[in-house]
Amino acid sequence: MDIKLLDLKRNYESIKEDVDKKIREVLDSTQYILGENVKQFEKEFAEYIGVKHAVSVGNGTDALIIALKALGIGHGDEVITTPFSFFATSEAISYVGAKPVFVDVERESYNLDPEKIEQAITENTKAILPVHIFGRSCKIDRILEIAKKHNLYVVEDAAQAAGCEYKGKKIGSFGDLACFSFFPTKNLGCYGDGGMITTNNPKLEKVVRALRAHGSGENGQHAYNILNNIEEEVEKDEGDNTVYNPKKYYNYLIGQNSRLDEIQAAILRVKLKHLDSWNEKRIEISEKYTDSIKNHGIRCPLKANGKEMIYHLYVLEADDREKAINILREKGISTGVYYPVPLNMQKVYIGSENFENPLKVADFLSKRTFAIPLFPELTVEEISYIIETMQEV
Known part of the structure; x- marks a missing residue:
């Protein structure tokens, strides 16, 4: 695929x-x-x-x-x-x-x-x-x-x-x-x-x-x-x-x-006019991911109440992000890294009081998070394939 x-x-x-x-x-x-x-x-x-x-x-x-x-x-x-x-x-x-x-940010959200x-x-x-x-x-x-x-x-x-x-x-x-x-x-x-x-x-x-x-x-x-x-x-x-x-x-x-x-x-x-139905579909797919992906090396996002999370992105954590991304790429599944460098560590802010003093949670997440495909038009077959592949990562 x-x-x-x-x-x-x-x-x-x-x-x-x-x-x-x-x-x-x-x-x-x-x-x-x-x-x-x-x-x-x-x-x-x-x-x-x-x-x-x-x-x-x-x-x-x-x-x-x-x-x-x-x-x-x-x-x-x-x-x-x-x-x-x-x-x-x-x-x-x-x-x-x-x-x-x-x-710094909250670990869960x-x-x-x-x-x-x-x-x-x-x-x-x-x-x-x-x-x-x-x-x-x-x-x-x-x-x-x-x-x-x-x-x-x-x-x-x-x-x-x-x-x-x-x-x-x-x-x-x-x-x-x-x-x-x-x-x-x-x-x-x-x-x-x-x-x-x-x-x-x-x-x-x-x-x-x-x-x-x-x-x-x-x-x-x-x-x-x-x-x-x-x-x-x-x-x-x-x-x-x-x-x-x-x-x-x-x-x-x-x-x-x-x-x-x-x-x-x-x-x-x-x-x-379609936004609510599209968001509902995103929530549906995301919850299926979360309920189905069982992999000790992968952490799924925290579930939310109702529409308190409308999943602009479905972001996972992996201890070995590069390995996970490479496996998915080989299987034809695209990924994206959000965000590889916390804002306080961007070079443009060199010299500010937070540079060289990483904010622990943001720094931790920047090394581990990545997104997998999520959009309302994903097919049942594609969703199943993504879930099956995630079990192998």
Whole structure:
């Protein structure tokens, strides 16, 4: 067999007719920038997550950067986060001029350990940035409790957690702001780059909307007024964002160009309708893996309650990871290593206080974890073959 880690073609084929139709409608409309599909997708995504506002952006990294900027976080500030994540998590903190402060993760969940957060808080700490890693919700209620006690912001990195829940409430609805990625490999992925910021705070929503488009126009003026305590009527922007909008030449904040394009929004509107059923299938396959893989050299991920884990990836541990990967490769089964170098040990952070002082759990996991194929379109035969092969590893 030849089984990919993720088969995007199979996913596309399952919704091809609806997606192709939506793309053609966008092309026929010639509204390519911040058009009706973007507006409707933001509305639909906000309703799905259970928040008042959702603001689409160009990608998940921009979502993190814009969220931190909207909170006024910058030079001299510190943000507590996890070392066991994709680089964008700490990169966004560094990009705005702040310092990432790495706190070790829990052994069972791989998520930021709430009980180690308070010892890392200083007078410069402004926010906590937890990651719901691999689609598993972190202990966000405990993190919020600590943040409230120390008057800190919470920005959720929900890049891998679209559809994930914690105690019956959707991830992305807890923090001051939450950030999603729609990179093609995500549970809810588009056919290029895309991202989203969610919030229940109307003032932050206006600032985020301004920052994503050069701090200009109606949203720029709203944001400027909010940040400067100005009360005045703002004329509604009725311009065409694709061809000519005169208000975009009036700038109020230093923002950036980070917009979800209309075609990607149209695709995501189609895919959002399938997200719950796809996540349920991921959970079903993952639980079958966990129940069936019996191998003393392999450790399966910890099971979760309901949708508190929606398995963006199915990540195993092996004492001899390279041997396991090589055996699977020989059998035609793809794998992926997430993550081989903890963020605090990346060369870009050489000289920081955590470098050459590994965080024990993150360092342990980085040497042992790897993912095996998991996507809703896996066949019964492929699942059985993967399980049988895992017994040989």
